[in-house]
Amino acid sequence: MDLRKLKYFKVVADEKHIGRAAKILHISQPPLTRQIHQLEEELEVKLFNRTPKGMELTDAGILFREEVNNIFGLIEQATERTQKAGQGRLGRLDIAIFGSGIMGDIPKILLAFKERYPEVNVVLHTMGKGEQINALRQKRISLGFNRLLAPLPDIDSELVAIEELVLAINTNHPMASMPAIPFAKISDIPLILFPASNRPNFIDKTIRLCQLAGFTPNISQEVGDAVTSIALVASGFGACLIPKSASVLTIPGVVYKSLIEAPDETEVDLSCIFRKEDASPLLRAFLDIVIEYRTANEKLNR
Amino acid sequence: MDLRKLKYFKVVADEKHIGRAAKILHISQPPLTRQIHQLEEELEVKLFNRTPKGMELTDAGILFREEVNNIFGLIEQATERTQKAGQGRLGRLDIAIFGSGIMGDIPKILLAFKERYPEVNVVLHTMGKGEQINALRQKRISLGFNRLLAPLPDIDSELVAIEELVLAINTNHPMASMPAIPFAKISDIPLILFPASNRPNFIDKTIRLCQLAGFTPNISQEVGDAVTSIALVASGFGACLIPKSASVLTIPGVVYKSLIEAPDETEVDLSCIFRKEDASPLLRAFLDIVIEYRTANEKLNR
DNA sequence: GCATCTCAATACCTTTAAGGTATTGAGAGG
DNA sequence: CCTCTCAATACCTTAAAGGTATTGAGATGC
Numbered sequence: 119m120d121l122r123k124l125k126y127f128k129v130v131a132d133e134k135h136i137g138r139a140a141k142i143l144h145i146s147q148p149p150l151t152r153q154i155h156q157l158e159e160e161l162e163v164k165l166f167n168r169t170p171k172g173m174e175l176t177d178a179g180i181l182f183r184e185e186v187n188n189i190f191g192l193i194e195q196a197t198e199r200t201q202k203a204g205q206g207r208l209g210r211l212d213i214a215i216f217g218s219g220i221m222g223d224i225p226k227i228l229l230a231f232k233e234r235y236p237e238v239n240v241v242l243h244t245m246g247k248g249e250q251i252n253a254l255r256q257k258r259i260s261l262g263f264n265r266l267l268a269p270l271p272d273i274d275s276e277l278v279a280i281e282e283l284v285l286a287i288n289t290n291h292p293m294a295s296m297p298a299i300p301f302a303k304i305s306d307i308p309l310i311l312f313p314a315s316n317r318p319n320f321i322d323k324t325i326r327l328c329q330l331a332g333f334t335p336n337i338s339q340e341v342g343d344a345v346t347s348i349a350l351v352a353s354g355f356g357a358c359l360i361p362k363s364a365s366v367l368t369i370p371g372v373v374y375k376s377l378i379e380a381p382d383e384t385e386v387d388l389s390c391i392f393r394k395e396d397a398s399p400l401l402r403a404f405l406d407i408v409i410e411y412r413t414a415n416e417k418l419n420r
Numbered sequence: 421m422d423l424r425k426l427k428y429f430k431v432v433a434d435e436k437h438i439g440r441a442a443k444i445l446h447i448s449q450p451p452l453t454r455q456i457h458q459l460e461e462e463l464e465v466k467l468f469n470r471t472p473k474g475m476e477l478t479d480a481g482i483l484f485r486e487e488v489n490n491i492f493g494l495i496e497q498a499t500e501r502t503q504k505a506g507q508g509r510l511g512r513l514d515i516a517i518f519g520s521g522i523m524g525d526i527p528k529i530l531l532a533f534k535e536r537y538p539e540v541n542v543v544l545h546t547m548g549k550g551e552q553i554n555a556l557r558q559k560r561i562s563l564g565f566n567r568l569l570a571p572l573p574d575i576d577s578e579l580v581a582i583e584e585l586v587l588a589i590n591t592n593h594p595m596a597s598m599p600a601i602p603f604a605k606i607s608d609i610p611l612i613l614f615p616a617s618n619r620p621n622f623i624d625k626t627i628r629l630c631q632l633a634g635f636t637p638n639i640s641q642e643v644g645d646a647v648t649s650i651a652l653v654a655s656g657f658g659a660c661l662i663p664k665s666a667s668v669l670t671i672p673g674v675v676y677k678s679l680i681e682a683p684d685e686t687e688v689d690l691s692c693i694f695r696k697e698d699a700s701p702l703l704r705a706f707l708d709i710v711i712e713y714r715t716a717n718e719k720l721n722r
Numbered sequence: 723g724c725a726t727c728t729c730a731a732t733a734c735c736t737t738t739a740a741g742g743t744a745t746t747g748a749g750a751g752g
Numbered sequence: 753c754c755t756c757t758c759a760a761t762a763c764c765t766t767a768a769a770g771g772t773a774t775t776g777a778g779a780t781g782c
Binding site: 723724725726728729730731732733734735736737738739740741742743744745746747748749750751752 | 753754755756757758759760761762763764765766767768769770771772773774775776777778779780781782
């Protein structure tokens with residue numbers, strides 16, 4: 119079977135005339151005659167009745183014409199869908215996020231991506247840092263959002279945003295009435311830190327910042343995630359440092375305060391990681407959105 | 421586009437190796453390399469990643485492979501149907517069934533149809549709900565059997581049967597000795613539900629029934645199909661609800677129990693779907709058989 | 723770190739089959 | 753019976769698929 123023959127058959131069926139069909143197809147009449155004969159031989163079916171006025175479809179030919187139209191429709195659809203997939207406009211993208219990352223920048227990026235590539239099915243998985251790297255290597259995900267990354271030979275990363283840190287503090291604490299809190303004052307307050315795993319982590323970062331400011335933090339509790347941490351602040355365990363985006367979480371008993379007179383780098387990065395050699399257009403399209411988002415944000419902040 | 425290229429693509433995709441594929445196709449390696457390149461050029465899409473170990477499909481390539489299989493399926497169907505038509509006995513009906521549907525009513529209907537139209541070649545395909553609708557629209561099938569359908573503008577449906585639900589339970593479970601089980605008792609047992617996709621599905625239905633009965637089900641596991649589900653019951657994961665027809669599956673370790681004191685609608689429909697505008701006499705003949713079957717059954721139950 | 727091995731890719735020639743020109747054959751109509 | 757209008761046949765040309773030999777690139781082993 120050969121698509122050329124099917125195309126020729128279609129035109130002859132429409133024109134009911136080999137000569138005219140040949141003209142439409144920009145070939146001469148004899149080869150077209152031959153192709154039609156070959157098609158009939160191959161199918162072992164007479165598709166046309168030859169009359170002195172031209173060609174007329176048989177019953178089988180009428181059926182075959184419909185089927186041929188279906189075939190061409192499917193081929194067209196296949197090429198279009200494949201081209202879309204090749205440009206990253208169709209398919210499935212598995213992305214890992216971490217617990218508190220679901221607030222702030224990540225949903226904005228996901229929305230921007232979904233708007234531009236509505237036919238891409240984005241599947242979200244919640245994973246810690248180590249798990250993300252495993253999942254990337256096993257190709258279970260194509261991209262992971264994370265913070266405080268250490269470089270790896272097979273994993274690339276792209277910065278998404280840099281967020282300043284704010285202090286979550288109990289409303290009954292004396293400092294809760296201050297408009298902003300000098301960083302050094304933190305030395306007086308018991309701190310709740312998170313997460314307890316996946317080094318280098320936000321705990322290491324906090325400890326380093328305190329040392330830069332000239333004191334050792336008073337660590338009250340280590341917990342697994344930002345939400346637990348804030349819940350403990352509400353019940354009076356102490357205060358905690360969190361990225362500003364997480365401060366959309368409002369709980370009775372907790373207020374968020376900006377920090378002043380803070381060391382440089384009193385901020386935390388949000389990045390995304392992906393396999394260095396992953397050339398999937400879907401991933402690259404996503405990274406383009408991430409970069410756009412970051413540059414738009416940088417301009418805004420200047 | 422050229423079917424030769426598609427055929428070659430399929431073999432290379434299967435073998436992940438141009439040399440081996442060339443051998444299978446009884447041609448030498450260089451022309452095959454060229455054909456694959458031409459295909460990629462024509463589609464303007466990279467279909468393979470070249471690795472030192474061979475060829476690996478890209479995401480777009482994976483999609484294209486499926487589409488190509490659909491195309492060949494349609495071509496096969498077209499030639500067969502045309503040949504039959506040429507011999508004056510038009511007759512191939514492509515029908516989709518779902519995993520567990522192969523038990524119960526469907527084979528009875530198929531038998532009834534084959535008895536009345538012995539010359540018609542019925543070809544069965546196993547597909548999920550979404551896939552069936554795709555295949556109907558692409559005219560790769562003429563009819564699909566399914567459950568729990570949502571209405572669609574271009575697809576009509578016809579009810580086949582309504583089946584009561586029974587509980588599959590491990591023989592070691594205390595309730596296994598009861599003659600029948602009150603529905604509310606299900607709240608105590610971990611449930612295995614299926615299928616995990618194709619909403620609205622049987623899982624949604626089960627959850628709704630439990631809510632009607634005044635409790636939230638204790639979901640132990642979601643699986644893809646009824647057979648897996650029953651296998652898990654056998655190994656002690658919990659119990660599951662299945663349509664009565666599937667209870668012909670007997671496995672050591674599983675017994676089936678009727679439910680008493682159950683909410684209304686503790687039953688599930690079996691329907692068939694088809695293109696609204698499909699006037700093919702073959703399809704209409706099949707639907708006639710379906711309707712006859714249903715009315716005969718209804719009388720029987722009265 | 724060099725040799726080797728295993729792939730796909732390239733270069734160049736051969737063969738197959740599609741396409742073209744000229745002509746014939748067959749049925750219908752005047 | 754001539755002619756007109758088609759498709760069919762005969763025979764040549766050309767485009768493109770297939771083949772052989774070789775190269776190039778990335779891994780693997782000593």
